[in-house]
Amino acid sequence: MTTGIHHVTGITRRVQANVDFYAGFLGLRLVKRTGGFEDAEQLHLFYGDALASPGSLVTFLVWEDGAPGRVGHGQVSEIALAVPPDSIGTWLVRAMTAHVPVEGPTREFGETVLRLKDPDGVTVKLVGIDLPAAAPLPDPLAPTRLRSVTLMTEKLADSAAFLGQFGYRPGTVEGAVRRMVSDTDVIDIRDGSGFFAGIPGTGILDHVALRAVDADAVRRMRLALKDTDVTSVHDRKYFLSLYVRDPASILLEYATDGPGFTLDEAPDQLGTTLFVPPQDAARAEDLRVLLPQFALPGEERSPMRDLHFVHRFHRPENPDGSTIVLLHGTGGNETDLMPLAHRLAPNATLLGVRGRSTEEGINRWFRRFDAVTYDQEDIRAEAEAFVAFIEDAVRSYGLDPARMTYLGYSNGANLIGAILQLHPQAIRSAILLRAVQALENPPEPAEGALAGHGVLMLNGARDMFGRMAPALEQALRRGGAELDSRTLAAGHELSPDDLTQAGAWLA
Template sequence: MPTGIHHVTGITRRVQANVDFYAGFLGLRLVKRTGGFEDAEQLHLFYGDALGSPGSLVTFLVWEDGAPGRVGHGQVAEIALAVPPASIGDWLTRAMTARVPVEGPLRERGETVLRLKDPDGVIVKLVGADLPATAPLPDPIAPTRLRGVTILTEQPAATRDFLTRFGYRPGSTEGAAQRMESDTDVVDIRDATGFFPGIPGTGILDHVAFRAPDADAVRRMRLALKDTDATSVHDRKYFLSLYVREPAGTLLEYATDAPGFTVDEAAEHLGETLFVPPHDAARAEDLRVILPQFALPGEERSPMRELHFIHRFHRPENPDGSTIVLLHGTGGNESDLMPLAHRIAPNATLLGVRGRSTEEGINRWFRRYDAVTYDQEDIRAEVEAFAGFIAEAARAYGLDPAALTYLGYSNGANLLGAVMQLHPGLIGRAVLLRAVQVLEEPPALETQALAGSRVLMLTGARDPFARMAPALERALQDGGTALEARTLDAGHELRPEDASLTAGWLGHG
């Protein structure tokens, strides 16, 4: 009966850096890419041996540019991967050459260890241990399987006793760490009494999953955990599992070995196709646009730059050379409008941008005092910042500012309207969905200040903010904009007509 670790799951904020480290530097195989089963708008990547065997898997949920978490008690703090004992020197050289932060070699519990940090700061230990791989990787010094994990806990005895449910037995104690052993790996339980509690976010390990022999074992475990916070049994397509928190708060999973990752891809093509969970099949096309793109080692890639606004590109399979800049509404993010824009212009490259202001934890483009009263200084400051971002993005990515099309919704459309008034000539073509005039003292534009610019404004007849739209229309027209303003049978929400009308309008450009 299999025991031990099935997989360990972390959270990353930079998908490309994550792929470069785990598939590139470490040489693990990317065996699956899919939308998350809890939230399909989160990319989930699985790395492992040549077949993604249970016991070799390290997985990551991608929160692109997400807020960092904090490692503390009630969390998995380290991953340990077994590598051939004679390869430690090679790994030290490889780490120094790649400028990967490394500590060691050290001796821990009789084993030689290198302690690395991945791009998010997650500690990855390479342990010299003779543990053969179930499905070896091509690189002779590649990790063979998971050697173990370290859990931080304020209740080490309770955590230890809980792990016995999953086939672990007490091993040696060293300092503040109690080792628990299975037939194949270890869990080090470290007493973190008095330490800070962990905080979810990027750069942390979310949970560790243990191996279940079959679905019946998972169901029996669910009955045995009936007095805990254990979840119901979930079908994750590649395995069945349940989740439960041990007494000190660390999230654990219990997952079957079968059916495995070859259920929807041939072994030779594992990790090549982006899948979405079956229950999200109806919006599969939208999800494939929302989920961040990346390149595997050796594939052609388009590097992302660190600029003043968080942003993301979506590059279609057959780009037509056009680029649409997307500005989300209140509470949105840089990918929100990508499905809409992709339906409007399937072959356009999409540049989604995230507003820098926040209001009660949600993204905005500028501050407001109430629903219709806006911070004028903040508007003007963010307009200047956005204009600077467009200039630096043009330099960084080789874009022609004059050839860009802008599409904004609600708060994002409002910022675009302000940009056009405060920086006439910067925006040549824009689609403003549910936009209003947010400038209390708009500049007096010269008659032809906006000559050559084209704008489509779509306003909802039942939109509670619609009364503020005519002021923006007049300002743009007075500046010489070729404006087409239409009123839809809608409220503030987006409707299918927004896509069809925008597609038709862009087709005339």
């Protein structure tokens, strides 16, 4: 039977740093970029050798600015890549020069090992061993293939026996680590008794996939595992696979070698096109706007600054110099409004921002006591912080304040409305979708404070909160804003008419 590791999948919170490390520092090839097959709104990146050979693949789901996880038992805890034996010294110098955290060299199971940390803190070992690449990379010192993964388990004997079903045989033992051997690589099983349990999140290795010779092998494995939590067989386009947890709850995948990653890209074009899963083809354009952008090593890139609000840019192919700043509704995030805004203005740069207040784990822009009673101090504090953030963003990214429009929905629109009253010079153009007056005692505007400010309010005729919208309209008019308020045949939810009306106003 075909044995060995097919790929290892981790989770990253910074796509550009991830690309810079795996494609830049390590020199692996980015061989595929897709929307995730379980969730197409997650970018999935695949790195490997020159032809994306099974056994060379390290993949990452991108949870941009996602919460960190914790390494512990019940997880894949380390990955190891084979490099030429005489290259370890050079890799040590490269790591120190690039300020990559590095330990070693040490000896493990008779092999020379360097331990690196990737930008998320994932342990990546470089093992000096002669394992030729199936499709060599341009750099002769580049990693050739996966040497091993380390599994952290509280049930060492049971985890080892479970791997036997996938063709792994018992090898040597070194301290608390038992080595399992296949025809092409090894899996190290570490006794994690006494360790904390792992917690999912960024900086975690989610699963390891083991190789199946063909689809029939996957189906036979599913039958053999019928008394476990094994999943049905999934078509991942580039391979067929199933998932199962071992007795220690470590997630394993069993994946076919074919049809392979050259199915939809020529070998010399691997990794250059963003693909979406076939079931999401109808919203492909929206996904291309939602998914985070990055630059490969050597490509022109835009810097990202560590500012006080989590934020994301979408930069169109032909930017016209305008920017739309997006403020999501309750429970949303910085990308929610990007597809809508892209349809409104295809050549505008989009700056999505995430609210800093949370309520039972969901994102908001300010605290509330109930559905229509808001924390007034928090509104004022967050409005002031947001204005400062925009000032920093304008300086940091070279944005043109005269060509910035603010688009908010629900809770995000409410904050924009409050900013217009509390800091009238901060925003000069705004589209407010289902906004209400969030301020209980709004300041009396100075005469002409909002003169020249263009504001579009789109209210819903069936919106349960609509009764609170007229107070905001009156406040904006008193300040001198050029207010265009329209009521749509909708509730609190967005409708196709919002796109039509906002597009016409923005044009």
